[in-house]
Amino acid sequence: MSALSCAPATFGNVSLFGAEILSLQTNLVTNYTISVPSSVRFTQPSIEVQNASFCNITVIYTHPGQGDIITFESWLPAEGWNGRLQAVGGGGWVAGRSDPFYNAMGGAVGDGYATITTDAGLGNSLDASSWALLSPGNVNLYNLQNLASVSLDDGAIIGKSLIKSYYGRGPDYSYWNGCSQGGRQGLMLAQRYPTQYDGIAAGAPGIQWTDFFPSMLWPQQFMNMIGQGVPLSIAAQWLSLLVARDPGYDLFNLSHVEFDWLAHQGRQRYNSIIGTDDPDLSAFRDAGGKLMTFHGLVDELLPPKGSVKYYNRVSDLIPEVHDFYRHFEVPGMGHCSGGRSGEPTSLFDQLRAWVENGTAPDHTPVKVTTPKGDVQDRVLCPYPQKAVVDPTCDRALGTQCWSCGGNL
Template sequence: MRNRATAVRRIRHRKAPGLRAACALCVAALAGTAQAAWDCASLVAVTTGDATITSATLTDPPAVIGGATVAVQFCRVQGIARPSSDSEIKFEVWLPPSAGDWNRRMKVNGTGGYAGSIPYARLAQDVADGIVSAGSNMGHDGGESASWTLNRPEKVKDWGLRAHYSVATAAKALSNAFYAEPVRYSYFEGCSNGGRQALMMAQNYPELFDGIVAGAPSNFYPDLLMWLLWTGKNLTPSAPFGPPSVSTAKRQAVTQRVLQACDALDGATDGQITNPRACRFDIDNLGPSGDGTLTATELAVFKAMYAGTTSEAGVQRYTGARLGSEADWNPLFADNGGYGPFIGHYVYAQESPPFDWRRDINFSSVYDTVKQALTPVTAAPSPDLRAFTRRGGKIIQYHGWNDSVVAPDGSIGYYYALTQFEWLKSLPPRLADRLIDELSPQAVEATALVFGRKVREYHRLFMLPAVGHCGGSTGPSAIGGGAPEPPKAYRNADTHVVSAVIKWVEEGVAPEKIVASAFDANGGVVRQRPVCPYPAQAVYENGGDLNSASSFTCKTPHPRDINVEAGDMLHIRNSLTQRGLLLPHR
């Protein structure tokens, strides 16, 4: 393990020396000329180092574009960025029609999965709120199919790391030309793969954004990819899209038994577990030696999901699902996502078959091969955010405790890695490496108590109880930022993560809690619950309405109750040993 970590740590790419100059603002034919709203069409003359504009049209409401309804007038700009000869990053930038309608903000929107389409809904909401909004197809068209990865390494690089740089640079150039003044504040939001992209921006393009929202980030991407195949092999073992190994009814029954054991730990019996890490539940009690709810084969599946990705020798490689999330496990996710074919196409440069992941996968040698191949273009594990934070950059990260797609402990491990890096960053590299090798859970706990305060000056993590992947499940999850968007009346710094990071950046007011909401079909509030900056958590104390956020208080557990687990150590070392990782921009 140490040799593999050292090998990954030594991947120290440097940014192409001419890239900054090439992508600096270059507004052909428009430089220095004040533009008014009716000059939208002239924006076709704007260029950047790798992008050209193909269309610029003043669009009147009502308009329906890509399924999104836009109720305001705006300037719709379409373009293509080509950072390589095989690149075709289609992007759009939507601009409020005049400087008077613009709040001087720009936001780039990340996309989950393989992307393959422009996030029109986000663009429509942003431009109606007075924001210059941008998004792209990440370099290819299509949905959740990996066919675009076969023999197209440059397209994988665009999807993995380059697309948003090109798009953000173009959006800033267009704003400067259209309004005759630069963007004052730049933001990024995304969940899942969009969350990975968010952390990628902070680590590799620290000059681009002032505030970032990273939801359920797959920043340990090669490890995450293998976890998805682990879940597929355990939940749907027989064939692609085949029958699940455990029925939905049994998974739901297990969740109910876990709730019976752990629901009231936060003082409220409300159908959700605030901190699943504090839950103590023996799944063997439901197996053949217990009450017989589960067969021996089914019991093994549950244990494998809780254990996380494990090598053939029994070594844990990645953390797994949490107690209470069983009803949210998705047996078809690995097949629907085409993650096995992605490995066959990109890592082994073969069509699939001959690489058949159910037949050929293992979690030792194949795992290492995948990690070596994909880390240079997809991973965002580094805790070194100094270039971003020196500019005053702020990050809000969130994750649902019931997420079985991107296992939630990865976010906690990254938080702890940030605290450890605050301690290690001033030490000579060899000494830091030795201390990383010697880290123990107890040492991490002690160090985090001291340096967690420093981390919270620029990064806050919010864990959402009973919430699945980027939303869903039974807990309140309408917080925006890639999770479900609340109605406009709730898009403020108290109840909306993008608004919260804006307030943090522009007013210096850090979020002490985010109130997550659940709404009915008519937009009425069903439940609101505060989520707190980790490791604080919401505690029910006053006997009030269980559906009211005011009945809960954010409290930090006693240090003896904040335990760093073995799985956390995997993520912490994975992050710290890759602290020098900078991905190739060319």
């Protein structure tokens, strides 16, 4: 691929229905070197990227009449493209396009993927106060919708268009990779835009959005009975800015009745926008899509049973759910990473094999640190199966000592 093609003129035909492209800038990045840990890639191992070159394209656009300014970014390998797109999700209030998600993009480029991200028009701050309200009492619903879903569809459309302009053809396969907010984004894509991605890897997904924020604040509410509880900031902003619509709302002195009312109002007003709990994945299934989720069982932010609850709801609607959707519980892992267990770093390659070869994952390996500090190789099984160890097996054999018991 010629470096001369990394120029705005190459992408002159990029457009998006319902939007106005305000600017398109390109920058040929060379000698890009970075060490990317598995903790920001989630489903892929650590990687040392050496002297990579890619075309960095930044597109700024607006939806006329909505007052939004969205920045989208794509990194396209200048050589060695593997013919695939890997989109990167965000975390917290951040849709993407910031650290550590740039690191995840670097890892994707190092593996030969074209990669994309968006800020959903919200910038890169973990503080929602800059965009949540038009004025006290008035929520900026356009911004919330951009975070919830709209920018995800926009990004897929723009990204595939840029890829086609640069390489002369679109991606053979398109994948999503994210955790937390990025996991929620992945499931929103499966639910609402089922044809945009062939495979979705979604970790610790922030689904049942309107329920888990009140659950995050319940410890503070309970502790206020005996002292001064401190609310978790992201949950506090949800209730004060989006539900109460008042940046000065006092969350320290809520009665139980007031707390329950706020939780109810959040669900009533916003579940259809950002709840991300629609169990009807039939369109995604019919499009040939494959979905793999995982959740650490000692996740300190998002209850892992929320992911199980969602899987069970999909299963109730689609009994053959395991034909396109598999969920892995990770004992000992915290929120997306950390804890006694490592990340399930083989999942993304297994997702690719499932999409491209029809090879469904019957287990995935994981490294676990024992209380004595020993690192052991074990397996994770697709829910509702459980990992079973052969007590007579020499543990030095690692994953060979483990199997998956029960039925899918």
